[in-house]
Amino acid sequence: MSTDPPADGPSRTLGKHAVKIDGVSKSFGKTVALEPVWLKIRRGEFLTLLGPSGCGKTTILNLIAGFLEADKGEIFIDDELVTQVPPHQREIGIVFQNYALFPHMSVTQNVAYGLRTRRISKAETETRVREALDLVKLQDFADRRPKQLSGGQQQRVALARALVIRPRVLLLDEPFSALDRNLRTAMQVELKEIQSRLGLTTVFVTHDQTEALSMSERIAVMSRGSIRQIGTPTEIYDHPQNRFVSTFVGDANLFSADLLRKTAQGARLGVGGTTLDLDTYQDDLPDPGPVTLFVRPEQCTLTAPDQPGAITATVALSVYQGSHAELHLDCPASEDGRVMLRVPCGEAQDAGTKVGLALPQRGPAIYAKEGGPE
Amino acid sequence: MNKRPFLGWFASPSILIAFGITASFLAIVQYSLRAHVPGSLDPGGFTLENFTTLLKAVYGQAFLNTVLLCFWTTVFTLLIGYPLAYAMIRAKSLALRSAILLISLTPLFLGEIVRTYSWMIVLGNRGFLNASLIQLDLIDRPIDFMFTMTGVVIALVHFTLPIVVVMLAAALSHIDRNLERAATSLGAGRVRCFLTVTLPLSIPGIVAATSTSFAWTFSAFATPQMIGGGKVQTISTLVYQVGFASFNFPLAASLSLVGLLFTIAVLAIFNTGIRRLEQMGAH
Structure with a gap:
């Protein structure tokens, strides 16, 4: 207004x-x-x-x-x-x-x-x-x-x-x-x-x-x-x-990550056996220590499994949605073992295919790890 | 064929009851058409004399008394029962709700005779009510409750209250609380909200409670018999008197039959009136 x-x-x-x-x-x-x-x-x-x-x-x-x-x-x-x-x-x-x-x-x-x-x-x-x-x-x-x-x-x-x-x-x-x-x-x-x-x-x-x-x-x-x-x-x-807000509003992928150190732009994280430099940082996080990395499905991109910097995952299920397809991946780096992302229908993969997952530097948020169900 | 295999078994008791009711009803019809043989319990030949006897003033007065009793009892029961039912549904405290329910329902669990005797103790000239009123200097001489219409109505209200409270409470509990909230948000205070929303929406409950109360009071026997003490004759007390004091079974049978038809007629007129009212848009 x-x-x-x-x-x-x-x-x-x-x-x-x-x-x-x-x-x-x-x-x-x-x-x-x-x-x-x-x-x-x-x-x-x-x-x-x-x-x-x-x-x-x-x-x-x-x-x-x-x-x-x-x-x-x-x-x-x-x-x-x-x-x-x-x-x-x-x-x-x-x-x-x-x-x-x-x-x-x-x-x-x-x-x-x-x-x-x-x-x-x-x-x-x-x-x-x-x-x-x-x-x-x-x-x-x-x-x-x-x-x-x-x-x-x-x-x-x-x-x-x-x-x-x-x-x-x-x-x-x-x-x-x-x-x-x-x-x-x-x-x-x-x-x-x-x-x-x-x-x-x-x-x-x-x-x-x-x-x-x-x-x-x-x-x-x-x-x-x-x-x-x-x-x-x-x-x-x-x-x-x-x-809570990240999961209640919209779809969210939550990864277990380690905050390695604070950088000039943001933070360096270790996630799924690779490192990720983020341009965001929050003051109340343990430094260094375990954190939760939050990424929207549309922020994730699919890559070749052997691409440097990519997190490895396996396609578990592909769901046809008309305008796009939802790929559900088995990913050990994820907190609940699953990652969801949306791809154009032509790029849908069969179950069992090994894929790589690239996360962006800008956009994802990090939260302190919580014990509760939230 | 075997979709509901137990239906026949479950229905069988109702057949038994229907048979019993039909048989006794036919017996009454049969008796009402037979002549009374003085000194004998067995009826004489077929006649319509019983029904012409009923045209006598004493029986007309009994009909009038019964209708008046039903009317006043229903009016007072509704006036007392509605606030009780409302409080029972709307009270916030569970203890209060249970207390109201318990107090309203106890008359059902007391035997009719015990309840009526208690009222005789309360209503007598030296009874609790008169004694209290005199002690409080509200009256000089005891008011006659015993053997009067007033006394019978008081006891009958107590008798009818449980069923009316339960029926009104059921109707009130079905009114969506949001309707009252909507009225309130639109600027209606408590009284207006009650008069324009709650009361009109509880009319079906009031109608059901009224017809039930009418029929319930119409058939009451012990209360008018004991508190009326022969001074307030109703159809039921007359049936008893004619049948079991004079042993005139045929006349008692015809009196019951006319009473039954009369009840049906009154309720039918009442229901037609209500349906008219509904069509006019009152509800």
Whole structure:
């Protein structure tokens, strides 16, 4: 976001941040759902909370919405302290995973619900409901019941219902997970369009990394109740700061390596019986000592097995993917014994073929070796 | 042929029960069409006299009493049962939920006679309720609960509460919590959220609980018999009186038969009304 969208309505000058989460934590009994978290969401930003189930992303969403009370810390929406404000006064729009449309009301009644609670005049309600239904292209379905709509249409109603109240923040709780694949992509594009047209601050919760990468301006990758990295999709994908992020977002090959010494440009590693000079280095690594080397599949190249500097491997399986082939290699240098890379279909090798693997100097990251499953 | 080999065996008890019910029903129909021979347990020849006897005012009053009892019992049971069921489903503490469930269900486990006697002790002129009210200076003279409609309704509410609470709780537990959250996020406070979302969505449960409560109360015998003490005559107490005090089996049979048809008619009217309401879009 280079510029903030113009503030709608009152002339009150609004700060840069639509949502500020200040050291908020939450436990359920003895289970820690959320370690203290600090997070600032810019006005008009599309921020994604990405992580596996139980990582605390939904807890953050529920805390912003006010469905949960924080144990510690404060939450600000539009610079207003809302930690103690009940959910119905927070002016937040939510699209639920199952849409949560009121089954006993028509599409129009569903969308008008939030306007009726605000005691908005009948004429204005009608206009705004029509505008909202136009926005999601459901003008012709105004009198239907939710049950008479397809999944995609129900989602649009849910979106219209959340948008019509002109919320300060839009919260999306895995809204695409119930849709089939083609519809999901179409809805993602549509939602993203609407969001950027309205300049709406949006917090999106998902466990789907593809969705997160394609839609977000920033992604906060979470695990075990804390944010492991926050950054643009490019930063997250190209420069994952730790092993968890590298494996959760995108495919990763992890090699056991030895950090031999620090060099002027970066570090010299010993990996798979050969040495590799990297142009990156991290301060918190053992020097010298065992490390984990992280390489994306597209950064690996296939070479002849006897090429100098190449790591030796054997093709275990070749999987045809249409546009390319996935080669799974047995490689002793890899932490789990396997390496995956993608090659054009013509270059696919039969199982059992000995090959060489060349790693690039620029791109891979090194992490301290971790004992845990992360 | 042998896709469900045990089906026949599993179905056999139901055939036995169906046979028993049909046989006794036919016996009642048969009795209701026979003449009463005073001093004899055996019925006389075929006649329609029993049914014309039922047109007498005393029987009409019993029908009216029964319907009133059913009505008030259902109303009060719903008023008490709904909050109980709601609390049982929504309470955060497991201990509280279990306590509500236990308290609501105990009337089912007490025998009907034990429960009714307890109510007689509570409702009597010197009973617990009147004594407490007098002690608290709320009343000067004891209120007549025993042998009145009020007393019978109080005891019947207690009798009907478990089944109503369970049915309402089942209906409430099927309401998606996200619907209430959605309403809240759209600006609805607690009361509005309840009135516009929770209550309308629990209507099917309320309907089921109402018809069950009606039928349940309609057939109640021990409670109106003991607490009503002959002053509050219902169809069941009259059947007992006619059949086992006067030994007029044919008249008792015709009274039961008309009572049964009456229940079916009331429930049918009720269900039609609800279906109309549903079509009108209330739900």
